[in-house]
Amino acid sequence: MNREELLRVESVCFTDAGGAACRDVSFSMARGENLVIFGPEGSGAEVVCPLIAGTVISFDGEIFFKGRSVESYDYFERHTYRKELGYLQRNYGLINNMSAEENIELPLRYHSRLSSGEIGSLVNRLIGELGLDHCRALRPVSLSGSETLRTAYCRAIALDPDLLLIEHALEGQCLLNSQQFMRALGRWCAREDRSVVIVTYEPERFVDFSDRFIMLYEGGIVFSGSRDDFLARRNEYLDQYMRSSLDGPMRVR
Amino acid sequence: MYIVRRRIRPVCRAGSGKTMKNRRAQKATEKTAMLKIESVLRTPVKKIIAFGEGMRNFYRFVESIAVSFRSIKYLRFRSIYSIVVNQTRFTGVDALPIIVSIALLLGATTIIQATKNFPKFGIEGFIGNLLVIIIARELGPLATAMIVVSRSGSAIAAEIATQKQNREILSLELMGIDTKLYIVFPRILASILAIFSLIIIFDITAFFGGYLISLSTVYIPAGVFVQTMLDAFSFSDLAITILKSVLYGILIPLICCYYGFMPQSDFQIPIFVSRAVVRTLVILFVINAFISALFYF
Numbered sequence: 001m002n003r004e005e006l007l008r009v010e011s012v013c014f015t016d017a018g019g020a021a022c023r024d025v026s027f028s029m030a031r032g033e034n035l036v037i038f039g040p041e042g043s044g045a046e047v048v049c050p051l052i053a054g055t056v057i058s059f060d061g062e063i064f065f066k067g068r069s070v071e072s073y074d075y076f077e078r079h080t081y082r083k084e085l086g087y088l089q090r091n092y093g094l095i096n097n098m099s100a101e102e103n104i105e106l107p108l109r110y111h112s113r114l115s116s117g118e119i120g121s122l123v124n125r126l127i128g129e130l131g132l133d134h135c136r137a138l139r140p141v142s143l144s145g146s147e148t149l150r151t152a153y154c155r156a157i158a159l160d161p162d163l164l165l166i167e168h169a170l171e172g173q174c175l176l177n178s179q180q181f182m183r184a185l186g187r188w189c190a191r192e193d194r195s196v197v198i199v200t201y202e203p204e205r206f207v208d209f210s211d212r213f214i215m216l217y218e219g220g221i222v223f224s225g226s227r228d229d230f231l232a233r234r235n236e237y238l239d240q241y242m243r244s245s246l247d248g249p250m251r252v253r
Numbered sequence: 254m255y256i257v258r259r260r261i262r263p264v265c266r267a268g269s270g271k272t273m274k275n276r277r278a279q280k281a282t283e284k285t286a287m288l289k290i291e292s293v294l295r296t297p298v299k300k301i302i303a304f305g306e307g308m309r310n311f312y313r314f315v316e317s318i319a320v321s322f323r324s325i326k327y328l329r330f331r332s333i334y335s336i337v338v339n340q341t342r343f344t345g346v347d348a349l350p351i352i353v354s355i356a357l358l359l360g361a362t363t364i365i366q367a368t369k370n371f372p373k374f375g376i377e378g379f380i381g382n383l384l385v386i387i388i389a390r391e392l393g394p395l396a397t398a399m400i401v402v403s404r405s406g407s408a409i410a411a412e413i414a415t416q417k418q419n420r421e422i423l424s425l426e427l428m429g430i431d432t433k434l435y436i437v438f439p440r441i442l443a444s445i446l447a448i449f450s451l452i453i454i455f456d457i458t459a460f461f462g463g464y465l466i467s468l469s470t471v472y473i474p475a476g477v478f479v480q481t482m483l484d485a486f487s488f489s490d491l492a493i494t495i496l497k498s499v500l501y502g503i504l505i506p507l508i509c510c511y512y513g514f515m516p517q518s519d520f521q522i523p524i525f526v527s528r529a530v531v532r533t534l535v536i537l538f539v540i541n542a543f544i545s546a547l548f549y550f
Contacts, residue, residue: 053427076324082429093424096416102335107428110332110435155428 003030005067006163006195012051012061015219020047023219025061029212031162032192038203039216040241040250045199046090048216049165052197053087054078065163083111086156086164090171092148094140100151101127101136107158126154131180146177153181157188164188164196170205185209203230204242215241217250314511321433328434336439344405345447349454351400353462356455359396360463363387368471380473381481384460389490390549393456394497395541398505401448402533406509409440410529413513414522422514437510445502452498493548500540508533 008028015021022044029035039045050056052063054070063070065081073081094103104126108119127136130150135143143151149169156164166185170178182205189196189209198206203213213230215223215238222237223229233239240248367380413436416422425432464478512529516522 055423055426075320079324079429079431082427085427085429087424087427089420089424089427091420093420093427095421095424096419097412106332107430110329110428110430116331 003032005029006031006033006065007052007197008062008064009048009052010062010064012059012063014047014051014056014059014061016047016050016056020044021219022047022051022216025216025219025221027214027221027224029195029197031195033212034189034196034198034210035212035214036198036200036203036206036210037214037216038200038241039222040201040252042218042253043216044219045216046167049087049167049197049199052163052165053085054081083107083159084162086159086161088152088156088164088166088169090168092140092152094143094148094152094155096140099137099139100132100143100147103140103151104154104158107155111159122158123154126158130154130184144177145173146181149173149178150181150184153184160194162194164194166196166198166200168200169198170200170202207231311508311511314514315507318433318437318507321431322438324431325434325438328431328438333435333439336435337443340405340440340443341447343408344401344444345450348400348404348447348451351404352397352451352455353458355396355400356393356458357462357466359392360384360388360459360461361466362463363392363459364463364467364473365470368467368473379481379485381478381483382485384463384482385485385490388459388463389456389486390493391541391545393459394452394494394501395537397448397451397455398497398501398537398541399534401444401451401501402505402509402530402537405444405447406505406533407526407530409506409509410513410526411522413510414516414525417514417516418519418522437506440506440510441503444506445499448502448505449495449498452494456494489548493544497541497544500544501537504536504540505533508536 006029010026012022012025020042025044025048027035037045037048047056051059052065052070054073057071059071065084070081094100095106098106101123104123105119108114108122112119114122127133130153132147132150132154135147135151138147140148140151153169156166169181173181185196186209188194196210198210200206203210203215207227207230210227213223213225213227214221215235217237223235225235229235230238233242236249240250246252363384364380367383371380371383413422422432422436425435460482464473464475467473509529512525512532515525
């Protein structure tokens with residue numbers, strides 16, 4: 001079955017202020033496909049999500065979302081475009097002067113035409129699914145790591161986005177506590193009409209629900225393949241990364 | 254270094270001894286003096302350039318807000334309702350005790366000074382005029398704005414700066430929320446509402462509270478006091494008070510938000526918060542003088 005192309009990244013080159021760079025990165029993904037992008041620190045994986053989300057206005061190459069160039073959006077279109085994306089940031093970015101529930105409601109109150117009652121029931125459903133009932137009235141400062149992660153995830157999927165971008169979400173998370181999030185993410189990834197891009201240092205944790213894996217090193221793609229290719233580890237860069245070894249083609253700084 | 258010194262020494266000795274040394278010392282002194290003059294001249298030039306740069310950046314900020322305001326029709330008021338309510342409460346309601354205290358003290362001192370000194374000049378009938386001129390036209394709006402800047406202006410700048418450093422502003426952007434509209438607009442709305450109400454409360458408290466306090470020192474019949482004040486008060490005074498509250502209500506959050514968005518790291522937050530307060534105060538005084546000159550000169 002031919003699925004509609006959702007995202008296409010074409011020969012993107014960009015270096016951010018911190019020195020993280022992408023060099024000639026190209027890939028595409030169809031609707032319903034899930035992708036894991038990984039690589040060591042400074043590999044350029046960290047600039048992929050901001051580029052897709054359009055926080056970088058000027059870069060070399062093209063990124064197409066549903067066939068339209070992200071760079072071509074004007075100020076207002078860029079904001080509208082972001083409604084179609086869910087973005088789970090590395091540090092979660094919860095609004096500190098709002099409760100967990102208000103944080104989840106925020107994109108719905110701002111963007112959707114739903115009534116307050118409908119928003120309330122949708123938020124209740126999300127809170128129930130992610131097991132956040134006990135902390136819905138708490139501010140982010142009172143939430144544990146996994147509660148923060150789950151609240152941020154609820155907020156990211158509140159508008160039912162076409163593409164979910166997850167950036168180093170499991171960094172510093174307890175393996176056990178994050179299972180509730182992983183289960184919810186698994187359900188999301190199983191949907192045929194929604195896609196996920198996961199940027200991580202631990203690709204093996206997403207093996208079960210990812211279709212493709214891309215590894216970056218020094219800004220370029222050094223491995224791209226299916227789940228089977230990833231598990232087979234025939235690529236020397238991938239092998240070194242998965243062994244966490246200092247011996248191999250990659251130099252660790 | 255050692256080798257160089259060894260090579261130079263014989264040359265110096267071969268010259269004219271003390272004269273050469275003196276000349277060299279003189280040259281060094283001249284050079285230092287030139288450098289000092291240069292640095293003295295450079296400082297104001299640098300400041301002027303920095304001022305120009307700052308004005309240009311502020312203009313760009315205001316321009317970006319103006320661009321954002323074009324999409325205000327898409328903004329759902331329910332999303333900013335709680336911000337407007339919280340900001341109005343913090344800027345207006347929570348500031349009432351300090352506003353009332355300062356208004357009482359200022360009103361009392363003005364009335365005491367007037368009742369003590371006016372009879373010397375035979376103008377005791379103009380106490381009402383003085384109150385309207387001093388308190389309603391100038392001190393009321395200015396003192397209120399100063400209190401709002403020091404309480405709410407600093408809080409706005411610090412809050413936005415902290416949110417920026419915590420990447421909360423970025424997360425709003427990533428949700429497709431226009432941060433200029435979502436952050437600045439409700440604060441301007443709340444600020445106009447709060448400042449206008451506070452100015453009215455300040456003036457009323459200063460007039461009547463001040464009158465009551467002054468009774469302990471001097472006696473003025475209440476009827477006379479009210480009548481002279483009503484005679485002195487005109488519609489233009491009310492219009493100018495509204496104009497000032499709208500202008501201050503726009504400028505205070507605007508400047509403080511501008512400085513709140515500026516810090517690039519945590520340690521810059523106090524620097525920019527302090528700048529926000531000081532510069533807003535200076536601008537308020539300038540605006541106040543400008544309005545007074547425009548309408549009363």
